[in-house]
Amino acid sequence: MCVSNIAMLPMYLNVVASKGKDAYTGLISELTCTKCRTIPSKEKNIDIPGFWSSQSRPNEKTPESPNTTFKRWRRSSGIKPQSLKSSSKPPPSDKSQNEEMSLLKFLAINALDLSAPASDVLLKSRSNSWFQLSGHPDSLAPAGPGTVWKKLGFHSDNTERKVYEELSQDPNLRDIIPKYYREVEYKGEKFIELQDLLHGFRDPHVIDIKMGTRTFLESEVENTKARRDLYQKMISIDPSAPTSEEHEIQAVTKLRYMQFRELQSSTCSHGFRIEAMKTRGYPPVTDLKTVKSDKDVTSTLKMFLNGHEKVRKKLLKRLCEIRSKVDKSDYFQTHEIIGSSVFIIYDDEKVGAWIIDFAKTNKLPEGVTVDHRSPWVQGNHEEGFLFGLDQLITTIEECGSK
Secondary structure (H helix, E strand, O other), X not given: OOOOOHHHHHHHHHHHHHHOHHHHOOHHHHHHHHHHOOOOHHHOOOOXXXXXXXXXXXXXXXXXXXXXXXXXXXXXXXXXXXXXXXXXXXOOOHXXXXXXXXXXXXXXXXXXXXXXXXXHHHHHOOOOOOOOOOOOOOOEEEEEOOEEEEEOOOOOOOHHHHHHHHHHOOOOOHHHOOOEEEXXXXXXXXXXXXXXXXXXXXXXXXXXXXXXXXXXXXXXXXXXXXXXXXHHHHHHHOOOOOOHHHHHHOOEOHHHHHHHHHOOOOHHHHOEEEEEEEOOOXXXXXXXXXXXXXHHHHHHHHHHHOOOHHHHHHHHHHHHHHHHHHHHOHHHHOEEEEOOEEEEEEOOOOEEEEEEOOOEEEEOOOOOOOOOOOOOOOOXXXXXXXXXXXXXXXXXXXXXXX
16 A cells, blocks of 8 residues: 555554554654555554545645655754664664654644544544544544544534634633634535543543523424424324324424423423433443433432532532623623533543533524523524523532432
8 A cells, every 4th residue: 555645644653553662663764765655464454444544635735745744843843863773673772762752743743634533543542531422423533632523514504613613712701612623624524623522531420411491493493384204203202292183183393393302301391401421430321311300310410420529519610600601691692502512521630511512503683682591482592501501500509418
């Protein structure tokens, strides 16, 4: 396999990560003939996933070779080239080892600038700590140390990218969301590169809580035509849910179905619902959307906190901080926040919470504002985000009650 593109750097990272740096003391010198380098047969089992396989992006100039890029980076970092000895000879000098490590550092730095996210071996080097807790399968992929790529919808109007860009520029709001880095286009699909919130935590407890009393856009329910497919979905969940008239015509409107669906969880009553949760030593639990009663919601949050009183107090402080910033924000007064979540993580040392998912965050019509607590009436754009945050804080406070 001939290598002539910087996008093949993940292959080198695979080699180093899987074989160890001591077995590849000659790797830097081999970069001088990258264009015609072939992988030895003993390395053919290295897997480069097809979905993230290296490929030049369209309408992009041919990048410089890895050798040229590495030499330029090495010159700028003040590292002088040294001749590397073969592994069959005595151990390399400190200078050679330093240059070797400079290559590792170079590869790590450039992981964020490749045309594809990091390889499987890089992920393994992160102690298997990364996982997708909820959301559409394959919508997230690790991109490098501390970042992820989030796939934008096929018909995306760049709403989420714009929201992250605006919030990132607000000094009062930028720390309550994941850090936003850039938009990326790969194989005709668009992604945004964000902070990997799991990075830096060790075997953490994680919970995704969907906020608001309404998780659908008003535009989604404007059509008043009754639909048979939605009726079938409704009776598959609860055969007694439709009215006698709806049973007769065997159809329900989109609004009717969406409101029925919200009633199956704690969304309407509490202003939030627990989407998914992962506790230490156990796989993620993703079938929590029907947790509805006060008792069940409180019990689930107690299970998540697992009696860690210091964590509970730190979490309450962080959630109150987020609530205060949203409450005082001009941005949030003029935007409806639909389908966003509060993402909470803690381990033995740290506690974190952020607002995530802004694909359905929309600017309100001129002159319209929301307080995020008032009941929704079609046309007023209220979604209950802060009502839900109030209830979540109250419930976590009760988790400490004896």
